[in-house]
Amino acid sequence: MNFINKLSAAWTANNSLLCVGLDPDLAKLPRDLQGQPDGIFTFCSRIIDATADLVCAFKPQIAYFGALAAEDQLEKICRYVRDNYPHIPLILDAKRGDIGATATQYAREAFERYGADAVTVNPYMGEDSIDPYLAWQDRGVIILCRTSNPGGSDLQFLNAGGVPLYQHVARLVADKWNKNGQCALVVGATFPEELAQVRAIVGDMPLLVPGIGAQGGDIAATVGAGQTANGMGMMISSSRAIIYAQPQADEDFADAARRVAIDTRDAINRHRAS
Amino acid sequence: MNFINKLSAAWTANNSLLCVGLDPDLAKLPRDLQGQPDGIFTFCSRIIDATADLVCAFKPQIAYFGALAAEDQLEKICRYVRDNYPHIPLILDAKRGDIGATATQYAREAFERYGADAVTVNPYMGEDSIDPYLAWQDRGVIILCRTSNPGGSDLQFLNAGGVPLYQHVARLVADKWNKNGQCALVVGATFPEELAQVRAIVGDMPLLVPGIGAQGGDIAATVGAGQTANGMGMMISSSRAIIYAQPQADEDFADAARRVAIDTRDAINRHRAS
Numbered sequence: 001m002n003f004i005n006k007l008s009a010a011w012t013a014n015n016s017l018l019c020v021g022l023d024p025d026l027a028k029l030p031r032d033l034q035g036q037p038d039g040i041f042t043f044c045s046r047i048i049d050a051t052a053d054l055v056c057a058f059k060p061q062i063a064y065f066g067a068l069a070a071e072d073q074l075e076k077i078c079r080y081v082r083d084n085y086p087h088i089p090l091i092l093d094a095k096r097g098d099i100g101a102t103a104t105q106y107a108r109e110a111f112e113r114y115g116a117d118a119v120t121v122n123p124y125m126g127e128d129s130i131d132p133y134l135a136w137q138d139r140g141v142i143i144l145c146r147t148s149n150p151g152g153s154d155l156q157f158l159n160a161g162g163v164p165l166y167q168h169v170a171r172l173v174a175d176k177w178n179k180n181g182q183c184a185l186v187v188g189a190t191f192p193e194e195l196a197q198v199r200a201i202v203g204d205m206p207l208l209v210p211g212i213g214a215q216g217g218d219i220a221a222t223v224g225a226g227q228t229a230n231g232m233g234m235m236i237s238s239s240r241a242i243i244y245a246q247p248q249a250d251e252d253f254a255d256a257a258r259r260v261a262i263d264t265r266d267a268i269n270r271h272r273a274s
Numbered sequence: 275m276n277f278i279n280k281l282s283a284a285w286t287a288n289n290s291l292l293c294v295g296l297d298p299d300l301a302k303l304p305r306d307l308q309g310q311p312d313g314i315f316t317f318c319s320r321i322i323d324a325t326a327d328l329v330c331a332f333k334p335q336i337a338y339f340g341a342l343a344a345e346d347q348l349e350k351i352c353r354y355v356r357d358n359y360p361h362i363p364l365i366l367d368a369k370r371g372d373i374g375a376t377a378t379q380y381a382r383e384a385f386e387r388y389g390a391d392a393v394t395v396n397p398y399m400g401e402d403s404i405d406p407y408l409a410w411q412d413r414g415v416i417i418l419c420r421t422s423n424p425g426g427s428d429l430q431f432l433n434a435g436g437v438p439l440y441q442h443v444a445r446l447v448a449d450k451w452n453k454n455g456q457c458a459l460v461v462g463a464t465f466p467e468e469l470a471q472v473r474a475i476v477g478d479m480p481l482l483v484p485g486i487g488a489q490g491g492d493i494a495a496t497v498g499a500g501q502t503a504n505g506m507g508m509m510i511s512s513s514r515a516i517i518y519a520q521p522q523a524d525e526d527f528a529d530a531a532r533r534v535a536i537d538t539r540d541a542i543n544r545h546r547a548s
Contacts (some may be wrong), residue, residue, distance in 0.1 A: 007475075019522070023376070025375070040532040061376055061379075061424045063370075063372060063376045063377075063379035063383065064376075064379050066345075066379065066380065066387070067379040067380070067382040067386075067387065069345065069349075069387055071340075071343065071345055072308060075343075095370075095371050095372050095394050096337075096369075097371060097398075097418075097459050098337060098369050099421070099423040099425070100423065101297070101299070102297070102335055102337045103337075105335075105337035105338050105340065105341040106337045106340065106341070108341040109337065109340040109341045112341075113340070113343055115339065122369075122371050122398050123398065123428075123429060123430075124371075124396050124397065124398040124418060124421075124429055124430070124519050125423060125425060125426055126417070126421075126423065126424075126425025126426050126427065126428030126429060126430070127425040127427035127428050128423050128424055129423065129425055130425075144371075144398060144399070147373070147399050147400075148400075149373040149374065149400065149402050149403065150400075150402055151373070151399060151400025151401040151402035151403055151404075152399055152400050153400065154397075154400030154401050154446060155397060155398055155399075155400060155434075155439070155442075155443070156398070156400070157436060158434040158439065159434065159435055160432040160433065160434055160439070161432060161433055165429070165432065165434070165439070168432065169429070172428065214371045216422050224365075243315065247501075
């Protein structure tokens, strides 16, 4: 089953548009896990177990593993998802951007080494920086379009031939780069009007939407702007607000993550078309 | 000594603008090294020894190590350069692009784990995706501007407020992002007129220039367009043409790399202002 179909199935099976981001900052792990050699894996696998029935995808952020020389633990986490929750799409958040032979190496890293169903990539280097990933026809390529940070406007909001650059990127992907129906876009939740613009351009293409939770995006506006006619079409990503949820009295960190994930999934679902 | 000063010193000490890129594709290594557990390190360290007096920088490409789960060998290669050639700048080619806490993780990976003097980054996410790197004030941040691949034009050549996007990026970096004088730009050798445009915008800012050698950029035109008034200002990068140079009769792979590196350095120097 390819990425887009696997994602659709997960939306339906779990009745959820929530994507849990795995950004394991060592300083924020529970103290008893900080000193363990496999502490990051233990932390993430417990979050995964606690939320797997609530999500449409898991999204580990590779930067956190690279900084800690913990690629072996990322491999274990990816294998854990594939072995235990094979119906849940696994997105490697890596925002890769390079060309030709180098892009092929990044695709191998994401799709073969880590076995990810999809990887995030950067459009700045153009179509031949995206093409190498498309050779893995059952995988997804999620292209940065409109990012949720303030500086996102520096380039993405420039007027490029009459439309903001991010809309030009959305059109390029929808009309040209998405040759085999493998593509999705990253569009931040902090700009709901722009999310609606992208949705109007790309039809039913899936959108990965970071920016709710710690970054402050409004859930009602986000869902209203980004969903497809049948209430699907989005992977709404939350990382820190869920994985570092503040435990209540006698509550375990994974139970706290589950509680916040339920709240977030439900808040999203209240605004979905049915 | 900070990156820009270290680079200037290397230009002068070795009388060279040549940067050797280390892209160790396992299938292209000498056969006796392919099966060795440290084969990639051995290969790269011999290339380094054979060319260290000919270059202004070494530039390992992290994608090749990621695809092979060989980050440990990249660590060893970086340590080898720092220990044996501490006057030669080490550039991690990673083309990172992410924001806030995530960008900080990438900066830690590049500057602390690998001890790189500089890292390549992508401008698409804007100023706050560059800022975290600037906290390491002695390191360099080399920002993609005009890349050497055909698809580079898809975004970089769009008209953005009257100038092509790549020129807008050059202006942003020169006028705003280069707060502490740590920045450089990537500008491909395949477009000499555009290299000249960038040089006119950014003054003496260093330019990392890939695209000669295997990618076909013309050396005379590249040097003419990109050098500063005193014949400096560029790191002209060549990877495959040097590290996979075809050995002649009885010649070792490292000797072949040295021969081609000498030829390339000399071809560059013939066109430099003095």
